[in-house]
Structure formats: C-alpha cells, structure tokens
Ligand code: UDP
C-alpha cells in the first residue's frame with residue numbers, strides 16, 4: 001500500500017566567497033520556496049541550506065544574519081575550505097536528516113530556479129533523481145564551452161556514465177541520499193556517483209544564465225583537477241590503454257629489430273645514430289608518461305586508504 005509522502009524540500013547551496021550574490025539568491029529562493037509552499041507543492045517546513053565552504057569574505061556572517069531574519073534560511077559552516085564537491089556533500093548529508101527531498105544548486109543563480117517546480121513534480125511522479133540539464137551553452141565563454149564539451153566526450157570515451165551538460169543542479173530523494181551516504185570515497189565526483197546509485201530518474205532542461213555577480217570560483221587549475229578527478233575516480237581505462245600501447249610498441253619494436261638485423265647482414269650498415277637517438281627519446285618519454293599515469297592512480301589509492309573525513313562541520317544553524 002502506498003503511503004502518503006511528505007515533501008520537505010531542502011535547497012542545498014555551497015558557497016565560497018559568495019557575499020556579492022547571497023542577498024539576491026536568498027531573496028529569489030525565498031520567493032520561490034514561499035510560492036511552492038503556497039501551491040502545496042512542498043511542505044511548509046522546507047528550507048534553504050547554505051554551506052559555507054571556508055569563505056575568506058563575510059559569507060558566513062551573511063548566512064547567520066539571514067538565518068536570524070528569515071525562517072527559511074539555515075546554514076552549515078565548514079571548518080575550512082574543502083572544495084565544491086565536499087561542501088555539497090556536507091550539505092546533502094546534513095539536509096538528509098531533515099528533508100524528504102533535496103535540490104542542490106550553485107549560489108550564483110546560474111541555474112534557473114523556475115524549473116524547481118518541474119523537478120518536484122517529476123519526484124512526485126516517481127523519480128528519485130531529477131537531473132537539471134542545460135539546453136545550451138550560449139552564455140558560456142568560448143573556452144569554457146569547448147573544454148566542457150571535450151570533457152564530456154572524453155568521459156564517454158573512457159566509459160564513465162555521466163549525464164551530458166548536467167552539472168550539480170539536481171533533485172535527490174531521501175532514499176538516494178541514504179544510499180549516497182554509503183559511498184565513502186575521498187576523491188569525490190558526485191556527477192559520476194549519482195548515476196551509479198540507480199533508481200528511477202528523469203531530466204528537466206533549462207537555460208543556464210550568466211553568473212549573477214562575482215567571479216567564478218572555478219579557475220582553470222581547479223577545472224583541470226576536477227576533470228582528472230572525474231576520469232581517475234571512475235575509469236581504469238587509462239591503465240588499459242597503457243597496457244595496449246605497450247603491447248603495440250613491443251610489436252613494432254620486434255619488427256624493427258628484424259629489419260635492423262636483416263639489414264645488418266645484407267648491407268652491413270653501422271649508420272643509424274638518428275634512429276637510436278629517436279627511439280631512446282621516444283621510449284624515455286613514453287615510459288615516464290606511463291609511470292606518471294600509474295602514479296596518479298597510486299596517488300588516489302593513497303588518499304583513499306587514509307580515509308580521512310571529507311569535511312568537518314563547525315556549526316549548523318537550523319530554523320524550526
Ligand atoms: N564553491 C565552493 N567551494 C569552492 C569553490 C566553489 O563551495 O572551493 C561553490 C561556489 O560558491 C558556487 C559553486 O561552488 O556556489 C560553483 O562555483 P562557480 O559558480 O564559481 O563555478 P562555475 O559556475 O564558474 O563553474
């Protein structure tokens with residue numbers, strides 16, 4: 001027999017130095033949640049949950065102030081900056097205790113909050129996960145657009161199941177959050193983990209806006225790290241590629257050896273300095289590269305085996 005679901009929604013928003021956008025984000029999310037509560041789409045105990053990821057500006061003070069003034073605002077303060085994915089996880093795991101459904105989104109209002117209604121309706125129709133997928137990248141810079149597309153293609157090529165053009169704007173049911181709690185990996189790439197959890201899922205599409213204010217907290221270096229994280233945490237194909245290329249290079253080397261030996265007897269050549277140097281350089285470089293790739297995996301194993309906590313919560317501000 002189906003039991004009636006309660007629908008307490010928590011909107012989890014990781015924030016790193018977001019003081020410029022927080023006021024506007026709070027205003028719009030408050031309007032949105034109030035409207036959804038009025039329309040009986042969600043329970044009146046629904047909240048916004050900001051996660052302060054060790055900001056250097058007054059982000060946490062603002063969150064604490066909004067928490068005082070606005071009974072929809074709650075906050076989690078991390079003890080230091082742990083990066084977007086860990087901050088998001090901290091928020092999800094905290095919200096899990098209070099909410100039936102959680103929607104995660106960025107603080108900068110790039111994700112269209114209007115589709116939250118659709119996300120909740122999809123949930124009510126039975127989806128445990130609803131992915132927010134942007135329908136275009138018109139507002140992205142040329143560089144971001146092309147690097148992002150390359151990333152998705154590469155992930156696909158390496159056999160990692162990620163949703164194309166989906167970032168971290170998604171709805172998760174309590175059941176999914178409970179399962180997510182069982183994934184203990186330190187090298188966190190939520191976009192890869194969520195599809196692994198399974199359950200019925202659906203997609204809502206939206207137009208992604210420009211950042212409302214402030215600058216991206218994902219400079220190139222963080223973006224590259226994130227992409228490597230995604231690949232190494234979800235695919236061992238690079239190791240396989242090394243094995244295969246090693247095999248082919250050995251084969252070619254063997255044929256080359258035949259050529260050299262036969263050549264030696266036929267023409268008695270001693271020339272070949274160029275060939276030798278070229279080969280030494282090629283193999284030297286290739287071997288270092290391979291060792292590097294293997295090293296990357298060992299590095300991941302190293303951080304996984306230590307099982308250090310992924311975040312430390314200093315304070316939680318609820319609002320009941
Ligand atoms: N963020 C975070 N910790 C960090 C970096 C970013 O919590 O170390 C948050 C940030 O405040 C924002 C979200 O992650 O809410 C996405 O960052 P941003 O919008 O700067 O990335 P972009 O949209 O440019 O990829």
Ligand code: MG
Nearest residue numbers: 106108110211
């Ligand atoms: Mg952004």
